[in-house]
Amino acid sequence: MEKYRKIKPFNWLLFIGILLVGANLRAPITSIGVALPDIKADLVLSNSAISVITVVPLLSFAIVSLFAAKTSNRFGLEKTIFLALCFIFVGTLVRSITDISWLYIGTILIGIGIGFGNVLAPAVIKAKFPLHIGIMTGYYTVVMNVFGGLSSYGTVPLLKSFNYNIAISFMAIVTFITIIIWSVQLKGKQQTATALPKESVNVWKSPLSWQITILMGGQSLIFYSLINWMPVYLSQSGMSISEAGAYLSVLQISIIPFTFITPIFATKMKSQLLVTFITGLLFIMGVLIMLFVPQLAIISTILIGVAGGVAFGLVNTFFSLRTEHSQTAAKLSGMAQSIGYLFAATGPLLFGILHDITGSWTASLCILLVTAIIITLFGSQAGRNHTIEQSLQK
Numbered sequence: 001m002e003k004y005r006k007i008k009p010f011n012w013l014l015f016i017g018i019l020l021v022g023a024n025l026r027a028p029i030t031s032i033g034v035a036l037p038d039i040k041a042d043l044v045l046s047n048s049a050i051s052v053i054t055v056v057p058l059l060s061f062a063i064v065s066l067f068a069a070k071t072s073n074r075f076g077l078e079k080t081i082f083l084a085l086c087f088i089f090v091g092t093l094v095r096s097i098t099d100i101s102w103l104y105i106g107t108i109l110i111g112i113g114i115g116f117g118n119v120l121a122p123a124v125i126k127a128k129f130p131l132h133i134g135i136m137t138g139y140y141t142v143v144m145n146v147f148g149g150l151s152s153y154g155t156v157p158l159l160k161s162f163n164y165n166i167a168i169s170f171m172a173i174v175t176f177i178t179i180i181i182w183s184v185q186l187k188g189k190q191q192t193a194t195a196l197p198k199e200s201v202n203v204w205k206s207p208l209s210w211q212i213t214i215l216m217g218g219q220s221l222i223f224y225s226l227i228n229w230m231p232v233y234l235s236q237s238g239m240s241i242s243e244a245g246a247y248l249s250v251l252q253i254s255i256i257p258f259t260f261i262t263p264i265f266a267t268k269m270k271s272q273l274l275v276t277f278i279t280g281l282l283f284i285m286g287v288l289i290m291l292f293v294p295q296l297a298i299i300s301t302i303l304i305g306v307a308g309g310v311a312f313g314l315v316n317t318f319f320s321l322r323t324e325h326s327q328t329a330a331k332l333s334g335m336a337q338s339i340g341y342l343f344a345a346t347g348p349l350l351f352g353i354l355h356d357i358t359g360s361w362t363a364s365l366c367i368l369l370v371t372a373i374i375i376t377l378f379g380s381q382a383g384r385n386h387t388i389e390q391s392l393q394k
Contacts, residue, residue, distance in 0.1 A: 013184055014128060015136075018121060020178040021081060022140040024088050024171075025117045026148035028110045029057055030252065031155045031168050033227045034245040037235065038164040043100050047232075051352030053107060054228040058220070058345035060111025061118060065338035068119035069330040077124050078185040080116060085182060087113030089175040096169035118337050122319040123330040133320045134267035141259035141316055145309070147174070149252030152227070156245040201389055203331045208382065208391045212318050212332065215276065215379035217340030218371045219311035221347035222283060222304065225368060226251060228348045230301075233361055237294060247301055254305025255312065262313025267321060272383035276314060280376025282307035287372050291365045311375070318382055324389045332388060347371070 032039075032053065040050055072080040087109050095106025121140060129136045151171055158167035203209045230251070231244035239247075266272050286303035289296050315336070323329040347367060354363040 011128065013181070015139075017178075017182045017185060018124060018136070018140055019143045020174075020181055021085070021117055021121055022144040023147040024085060024175050024178055025114050025121070026144050027151035027171050027174065028088060028092055028114070029224075030148040030227055030248075031151040031171060032107075033229075033248055034152050034155050034231050034241065035159060035164045035168050036228065036232060037241060038159055038167075039103070042098070042164060043103075045100070047352040047356045051349045053103065054224065054348035054352070055345045056104060056107045057111035057114065058224060058341045058348070060108055061115040061341035062338045062345065064112050064115030065119050065334045065341065067334075068116050069123075069327070069334045071116070072120050072123070072330065073327075077120055077127070078182075081120055081124070082179070082182055082186060084113040084116035084120070085175060085179045087116075089113075089172055089179060092169055092172040092175060096165040098163070098165045115337070115341075119330065119333045122316055122333050123326055126320045126323075126329045127326045134263045134317065137263035137316050137320070138260040138313070141263065141313055142256055145252055145256045145259050145312075149249050149256065152245060152252065153249040156242055159241075201325075201328045201331065201392065203328065203335050203388055206388045206391045208322060208384075208386065208388055209332055209335055211379060211382040212315065212322065213336040213339045215311060215318075215375060215382050216315045216336040217343035218375040218379055219283075219308055219315065220340055220344035221371050222287075222368050223308050223312075224344055225347035225351050225364075226304065229351045229364070234297065236361075237297075247297065250298065251301045251305045251308075254302045255309035258306055258309025259313045262310050263317040266314060266317045271385040272314060272318075273380060274383070275310065276380040276383035277376060279307050279310045279314070280372060280380055282310075283372035283375055284369065287365060287368045291362065291369065311379075314383070322382070322387050324387050328388055 036050055036053075039045065039053070040047075068080070075083075091106045091109025091111075091113060093106070094102055094109060097103070097106070122137070125133060125136045125140065154170070155167050158170060227248065231241065231248055234244040234247055235241055262275075266275065269275070282303050286300040286307060289300035289303065293300075319329050319333045319336070323332055350367055351364040354367070355361055357363075
């Protein structure tokens with residue numbers, strides 16, 4: 001592991017800045033789910049066209065993640081994250097223009113900004129808070145999911161009072177505040193994600209990297225499929241949009257405590273294999289209940305939320321725990337999120353297309369079931385106690 005000659009005073013302004021960065025990495029996307037029925041009606045779109053809106057940010061995540069580490073090494077972590085926040089801010093405003101083209105353009109800009117933030121925030125935590133990785137990752141992921149939940153829940157009453165374009169633009173206020181606070185980090189020498197004394201590590205050759213990528217992609221596919229389509233699915237099952245939005249909030253509220261406690265207890269365990277395996281089983285149980293006993297959707301929502309919280313917490317912890325250097329952490333994060341989000345993008349897209357083809361949600365939910373099984377069988381192997389560097393020495 002990287003060595004530190006002295007312990008620096010705790011940087012509270014950076015701590016607050018990282019939390020606010022986390023607040024912007026899900027909320028702009030989660031607000032769209034409950035607004036999809038309004039967007040579909042106002043712009044006269046099919047489910048397939050709506051699916052494209054849900055996929056665009058995930059594809060942006062996938063592409064940007066490949067270049068995030070190299071970009072930060074050139075410009076510095078702090079400056080790159082600042083630019084990412086600017087992309088999110090502009091994208092949120094552009095997306096609110098009532099036109100399908102601007103909706104797509106704004107969503108792409110948001111996806112680019114979040115893509116950079118997803119990769120680089122864990123690298124900042126590892127580089128700046130090496131003695132507090134577990135607790136910092138916990139705080140960061142909790143704030144991310146709290147604001148994600150507040151965004152979807154708060155959008156519902158806004159939709160009743162305003163047009164959808166106004167309702168989905170309110171998150172720009174939080175982003176603007178974050179930009180102001182994070183700008184303080186631009187002063188002084190920029191931190192980069194380079195700390196390897198020898199040759200650079202090729203994370204793509206490590207089986208462990210692919211196991212983490214499967215876990216990352218699988219939990220993302222399930223989350224983003226539900227965050228975008230669950231309100232539509234439940235509303236067509238007889239619920240009001242307000243009730244469907246409440247279920248979406250239940251999903252994210254269930255996620256929150258586990259994104260906080262998982263990194264803390266995971267860093268104290270020798271192996272996280274059993275925890276990761278049980279997480280996969282919870283995903284399977286939740287999807288099966290939603291598929292075969294839809295009247296118990298509240299139970300399935302909670303089970304999937306708990307599993308999603310643990311899985312998300314584990315993935316973000318593995319970026320630091322399964323690497324020995326911050327550069328390797330950034331590369332692993334970039335790989336896992338690039339391939340993972342590319343895999344996840346197929347979920348929301350197929351979810352809508354299969355419903356249009358079959359006229360039923362059964363085939364769509366079966367995608368989530370297969371994904372949960374893959375997480376259980378293969379993604380759980382990421383919990384074994386070794387690092388990327390060690391796996392490449394074998």
